[in-house]
């Protein structure tokens with residue numbers, strides 16, 4: 001039964017039809033599926049399936065990314081209130097757009113995908129100063145800082161990722177906090193993330209969630225040893 | 226032949242000594258004049274002078290009447306632009322803060338009487354006088370489907386577009402389209418002869434084929450129909466759009482296609498053939514770290530693909546300020562060399 005629910009849910013998301021997706025979830029719950037099962041057995045596999053669809057389907061588009069993230073976040077948030085025990089969180093990320101940059105669409109999509117995959121996300125908003133990224137990461141005990149930038153000068157400038165890297169180094173936080181970037185300039189030059197001192201990057205929201213979850217894993221492993 | 230005649234030759238497939246060579250130096254003007262970005266963009270005279278000086282020094286074909294893309298928002302009341310001395314200005318205050326603000330949005334009756342036009346008007350009149358008969362003067366047109374991103378932010382616009390009430394969405398689009406139609410007439414009357422029409426919603430990477438046909442296409446038609454497509458370039462903000470070239474050619478009759486470096490130029494050239502002009506566009510973000518030799522090699526690669534069969538021009542994206550001057554020079558020298566016809 002779960003298979004057919006995932007399929008129907010995914011079709012609705014693929015057609016960017018939010019109402020249909022919600023209806024499928026409601027129906028599933030009426031049939032006895034728990035909130036936990038909706039999140040872990042429908043929403044998360046659906047995002048994973050979406051990920052491979054986006055990679056393999058040349059016709060996958062931004063509207064679908066946006067709706068995948070939006071619907072998944074809303075469903076997850078709704079389900080969380082019905083969880084029997086508080087869920088196990090994968091890790092914590094603080095995210096914002098780089099200093100001087102007010103373009104928030106990319107960040108919003110990435111945050112949506114992360115939330116739906118049980119990563120706790122702290123939204124630092126737009127035009128975020130480098131030390132704010134680090135201070136907030138420490139305050140929330142985050143394993144990853146995510147920085148989004150749409151323009152070259154905010155992606156590569158002195159007040160963006162480069163400075164965040166310096167602060168992490170100065171404060172000896174590098175093993176504990178990883179740095180991830182994304183946004184248009186990184187898509188045009190795939191090696192740019194390294195020149196600005198990031199540990200990773202991703203060209204879209206669903207890949208971003210995967211890259212970030214992997215980095216959280218690295219930090220956790222380091223902490224454990 | 227003048228650069229304007231060379232461009233006309235590329236459009237009509239007439240003989241010419243070389244391909245047209247476009248280079249978009251917008252933010253570089255301030256440095257050229259020794260001004261801050263904020264000072265530079267405050268005056269149409271500065272922008273015109275910057276454009277003319279840059280063109281003379283680097284030798285490319287075109288000048289721009291665009292200050293920065295966010296300027297369109299000023300016509301609707303935006304008063305806050307964030308300047309940076311190492312990059313482009315950007316809108317810092319979205320005038321549509323909630324859906325209720327859409328109803329209050331007013332399109333100026335006569336946009337050329339609006340204060341936001343004043344400096345652009347001055348800039349265009351200088352450019353027209355100086356190079357209007359000889360060089361392409363570019364103007365930037367933000368499509369109705371994209372203009373809302375400057376008025377409310379792209380994520381709020383996506384939300385309204387994909388999840389909001391259709392009548393409200395259409396009300397906003399109608400206002401944006403009306404503004405654009407007026408802007409097309411205004412920039413043409415003031416001397417612009419190349420109109421770069423921009424909409425990432427004109428790609429299936431943004432909206433998918435179905436929505437492209439049912440949403441983007443009708444609004445593009447509406448934007449362009451009253452003024453016609455003379456001098457119009459189809460540009461999607463450097464997003465790839467090979468899969469819609471055919472419908473755009475058939476339905477909008479646009480003649481010039483600005484192919485993203487993320488797209489396959491060979492495929493685009495095959496689709497467009499001699500029915501329009503294919504623009505080979507360099508990845509100018511990579512030019513920040515390339516050597517002059519690497520830059521030259523990429524120009525050669527683009528020209529090798531595009532030049533056979535003519536109907537081809539060379540161009541750039543919004544050249545970042547961080548590109549070393551040696552690379553701009555290498556790029557243009559190579560474009561003149563590899564873009565020459567025997």
Ligand code: B12
Pocket residue numbers: 062065103105106107109110145146147148149150151152153180181182183184185187188200201202203204205206208211251292293294295312313314315316367371374375378379423425461462463464465542543544545
């Ligand atoms: C749409 C667009 C516009 C629109 C809308 C802008 C807006 N307000 O959002 C319009 C046409 C208005 C526009 C204007 C401008 N633009 Co513009 N634009 C684009 C375009 C086509 C797509 C950007 C976009 O919104 N993508 C959709 C979002 C969702 O994608 P994204 O941000 O990349 O996010 C995804 C991934 O990158 C990733 N991601 C994002 N953040 C993060 C963070 C982390 C941690 C991770 C892991 C992943 C991740 O996941 C996201 C979801 O899939 C790009 C070119 C391109 N092909 O990308 C140029 C581009 C970004 N624009 C550019 C420029 C320069 C501008 C202007 C500054 C031009 C000017 N001189 O005025 C203006 C600024 C306007 C303003 N705000 O005032 C340049 C930037 C490069 C540069 N030279 O600096 C680009 C790259 C075009 C180019 N090559 O020349 N633009």
